[in-house]
Amino acid sequence: MAEARPGGAPTVLRVVLGKRLQDLREKAGLSYEQAGLALDVTHATIRRMEKAEVGLKLPYVEKLLQTYGVTSPTEVSGFLALTREANRPGWWHRFRDVLPEWFSAFVSLEGEASIIRAYEPHYVPGLLQTEEYTRAVLWAGLPHASVDEIDRLVALRLERQALLTREKAPLLWVVMDETVLRRPIGGVDVMRAQIAHLADLTELPNVRLQVMPFTAGPHSAMYGPFHIFRFEIQELPDIAYTESLIGGAYFDERDDVSAFLEALDRMCAQAAPAQSTKAILGGIRKEI
Template sequence: MAGGSAGGAPTALRLVLGKRLQELRESAGLSFEEAAQALDVTHATIRRMEKAQVGLKVPYVEKLLRIYGVTDQGEIDAFLSLAREANQPGWWHRYRDVLPDWFSAFVSLESEADQIRAYEPHYVPGLLQTEAYATSVLRAGMPHAPAGEIERLVALRMGRQEVLERKQPPLLWLVLDETVLRRPIGHPHVMRAQISRLIEATALPHVRLQVMPFAAGLHPAMYGPFHLFRFPLPELPDVACAENLVGAAYYDQRDDVSAFREALDRMCAQAAPVHRTEAILSGIRKEI
């Protein structure tokens, strides 16, 4: 996953199982090539399985477990049961007609994280967008898309927001550049409603919003938007996602993720404190 676009949509469970397969292979003293030879596949297939970039074919997994020295049938059956569960499509699969693979991965990680942190310099992140605001953003970003596709993508975006309504929702901690709040998007009433939505979000115990004011000057994340995901499963590393015009790059190597985390920590220290956010938003809303 590190440094490249994700293929398919890895779930947290699939990432855990891939990591476990890597540990078993290394404990058995086998190389990628040796494991691949046993399955009569390329070494790249083994790499992709371990990085959760492809689905876990149950016959392949069973054979690998035996090659790696797992002899307890109960342990094998339990692993295979988890592999089947990990291969089940998420709720967003019904939007696959409009959902690119790189963003399927994003929605999967977003759905399974227990902490989501982000910096956004351009527009309100999807988890807090109103329907009208989301429609305006998608139309601007996809000027040639038919109306039906935009409607499907808006519906997907609204569906993603249900993660914040779960019994145990993730912590959502966002740093928004002041530009996000002052750039006109849609009719003025669209922006007023969107800022009202953000004000409502500040009252939620699992949402923290901070505004990076113009007056703060330069900061460590001038390069663009990014997200950090943390998961409840201790076997999973944190994952950073940096979007670009045609996709996204996902990073899970410690040094890479640490660079994103340090930048965000510095920005949180520079940005207006959380307790000031509601007043800032209310002031901007009055100006629209």
């Protein structure tokens, strides 16, 4: 999972079912090639099903379950029911006209994570933005977009933010550079409102915000922003995400994710403690 996924972006449930199919195949002692023979497909198709890089066709899934020795009608019907659910488009599908395919996977992971940790050196993360700040950021990044496209993207971002106040909301723990708070985006009024909004969000029990001050000097993640997602679902490992101008990359190998986690842990120790964030925000807002 070390690059943007081709084809349709998977929902988290599809990723889970792919891993369950992999576990069943390995327990049955079958190779990719042997599983492919049962479906009359190539070994690459089996691999892509397990990696959630393609949709899960019900006849294929049913045949694989038989091949792997899953004979209980209850188990089979339950797996097929989950497969149908996994193949349904996520709520964000209605924004597919403006949502890049590589970012659809991000929205799915974000919505299912129990913990979201992030480092941001450039701008306020999307889940914490005001509408006006969002609009200014989008116009800066998409100068050739139409007004309608920007409006759709703003609506998408605001809808994503609902997860912070939902039942069983995830813990959002963000470290942001002081640069983020001092870069003038959208003008003075927009920045003052955005900083006030951040201060309000720190009152939420599931939001933890730390500021990396200029005086802290260099740190272990100065190369760029990233997110780490953690899930309660047993089959899902921690997943790290990075982004560039042309796409996103997802990492789920233990060594890769550990590198991101170690860097973020070091930054959390180096940044100002979360208890002082509201005071820092208030001081910067007065200086604007």
